[in-house]
Amino acid sequence: MIRSYQTVQEIVGPLMMVGGVAGVTYDEQVEIELANGEIRRGKVLEVNGDTALVQLYESSTGINLADAKVRFLGHPLLLGVSGDMLGRVFNGMGEPIDGGPAIIPDEMRDVNGLPMNPAARDYPNEFIQTGISTIDGLNTLVRGQKLPIFSGSGLPHANLAAQIARQAKVLGDDAGKFAVVFAAIGITFEESNFFVEEFRRTGAIDRTVLFSNLANDPAVERISTPRMALTAAEYLAFEKNMHVLVIMTDITNYAEALREVSAAKKEVPGRRGYPGYLYTDLATLYERAGRQIGKSGSITLIPILTMPEDDKTHPIPDLTGYITEGQIILSRALYRQNIHPPVDVLPSLSRLKDKGIGVGKTREDHAGTMNQLFAAYSTGKDNKELMSILGEGALTPTDLLYARFADEFEKRYVNQGYEENRSIEETLDLGWELLSILPTSELKRIKPEMIEKYYPKKDA
Numbered sequence: 001m002i003r004s005y006q007t008v009q010e011i012v013g014p015l016m017m018v019g020g021v022a023g024v025t026y027d028e029q030v031e032i033e034l035a036n037g038e039i040r041r042g043k044v045l046e047v048n049g050d051t052a053l054v055q056l057y058e059s060s061t062g063i064n065l066a067d068a069k070v071r072f073l074g075h076p077l078l079l080g081v082s083g084d085m086l087g088r089v090f091n092g093m094g095e096p097i098d099g100g101p102a103i104i105p106d107e108m109r110d111v112n113g114l115p116m117n118p119a120a121r122d123y124p125n126e127f128i129q130t131g132i133s134t135i136d137g138l139n140t141l142v143r144g145q146k147l148p149i150f151s152g153s154g155l156p157h158a159n160l161a162a163q164i165a166r167q168a169k170v171l172g173d174d175a176g177k178f179a180v181v182f183a184a185i186g187i188t189f190e191e192s193n194f195f196v197e198e199f200r201r202t203g204a205i206d207r208t209v210l211f212s213n214l215a216n217d218p219a220v221e222r223i224s225t226p227r228m229a230l231t232a233a234e235y236l237a238f239e240k241n242m243h244v245l246v247i248m249t250d251i252t253n254y255a256e257a258l259r260e261v262s263a264a265k266k267e268v269p270g271r272r273g274y275p276g277y278l279y280t281d282l283a284t285l286y287e288r289a290g291r292q293i294g295k296s297g298s299i300t301l302i303p304i305l306t307m308p309e310d311d312k313t314h315p316i317p318d319l320t321g322y323i324t325e326g327q328i329i330l331s332r333a334l335y336r337q338n339i340h341p342p343v344d345v346l347p348s349l350s351r352l353k354d355k356g357i358g359v360g361k362t363r364e365d366h367a368g369t370m371n372q373l374f375a376a377y378s379t380g381k382d383n384k385e386l387m388s389i390l391g392e393g394a395l396t397p398t399d400l401l402y403a404r405f406a407d408e409f410e411k412r413y414v415n416q417g418y419e420e421n422r423s424i425e426e427t428l429d430l431g432w433e434l435l436s437i438l439p440t441s442e443l444k445r446i447k448p449e450m451i452e453k454y455y456p457k458k459d460a
Contacts (some may be wrong), residue, residue: 026044041058052072054070079228079234090209132343133414156341156418157250163302185254213251440455
């Protein structure tokens with residue numbers, strides 16, 4: 001039921017205090033009508049007795065306390081969902097901005113959905129191919145997983161996000177039921193335009209729903225954008241039985257918006273000024289991804305965040321790491337060496353990788369080659385450091401082979417660019433090619449029968 005009041009008591013920045021209200025609920029949508037007929041929107045942040053605190057989506061400039069009429073609409077923020085959302089571009093509030101017609105919704109959904117009930121979760125165990133060797137081969141993405149990308153300011157995470165959105169697919173019978181929901185949070189117009197043009201150029205837009213919230217949009221809209229994306233993903237996954245990959249960039253901008261709203265409400269700050277409920281808030285987003293028992297669809301989530309000052313202990317990456325199942329870390333050192341995408345293999349981790357690989361999923365030799373590549377690259381990096389300190393003469397011939405392996409691994413395996421799309425077979429074959437730099441006696445993490453079958457035979 002819509003209720004209208006003309007009892008605005010105070011406006012401070014983006015916050016408005018409305019007195020004498022009744023029946024108002026948290027997160028309820030609000031319309032503010034100005035004396036000139038202009039309508040602005042907001043939502044209820046807090047209710048205390050007969051007083052409601054309203055957060056404005058737009059600027060509060062020009063609102064007159066005496067004349068403003070405040071209407072409480074009786075419902076939270078809703079998104080009209082439909083299969084027709086695929087191929088469309090929306091703003092952070094779910095309104096089409098691609099020049100196309102409005103969506104005729106199959107249903108209206110509250111964007112503040114609930115995290116998935118743990119008892120209803122099905123275990124993620126099916127492979128998703130991204131076409132990127134460092135992810136597919138070494139930090140495998142599994143349907144229903146939450147695998148964040150930790151980046152730094154100035155690193156090319158936007159290119160990597162676009163590449164994953166273009167190339168990702170599921171293999172086998174479900175290949176035609178794959179969709180991407182892309183949420184751009186607090187980015188510049190140039191970045192937003194880059195994503196839209198990139199998806200159109202490659203045809204990936206046809207299977208993508210894109211939500212774009214720009215840096216100059218209100219902070220409260222930034223808080224709604226990822227929830228819009230997840231609401232669309234839940235509909236496609238659990239009503240249309242699709243496998244949905246949700247990519248969000250940049251979660252740091254989302255957390256900054258939370259901090260801005262929290263400061264405006266004069267809440268007691270937590271670590272580094274972020275609200276004390278940052279962990280809970282991020283969990284309510286991330287835990288909406290997964291697979292449900294009895295449903296064939298799935299939601300896989302890749303949140304991308306830029307670590308302030310490249311600090312992994314900063315609250316945003318720190319808390320994200322607790323909630324999610326691993327992380328892909330981008331390296332500034334590799335980026336300076338012109339290696340793209342600059343994925344730092346050794347500290348990166350996919351905790352569910354063992355569940356999505358092997359016979360019938362990728363290939364029988366995947367687990368062994370993955371472990372051997374990790375070990376060989378780690379040894380090679382250590383040997384290169386020793387070489388820089390003690391000189392090449394201090395290393396044994398085998399140590400020098402490992403150092404050479406590390407160089408080749410970075411040049412050929414990690415450095416694949418943003419246009420190359422490698423199948424899992426190509427990634428595994430390349431891994432064997434690189435391992436052939438080492439003698440078979442050093443391949444201690446691979447079963448002898450796998451070495452016999454896959455180790456490249458050298459010409460006599």
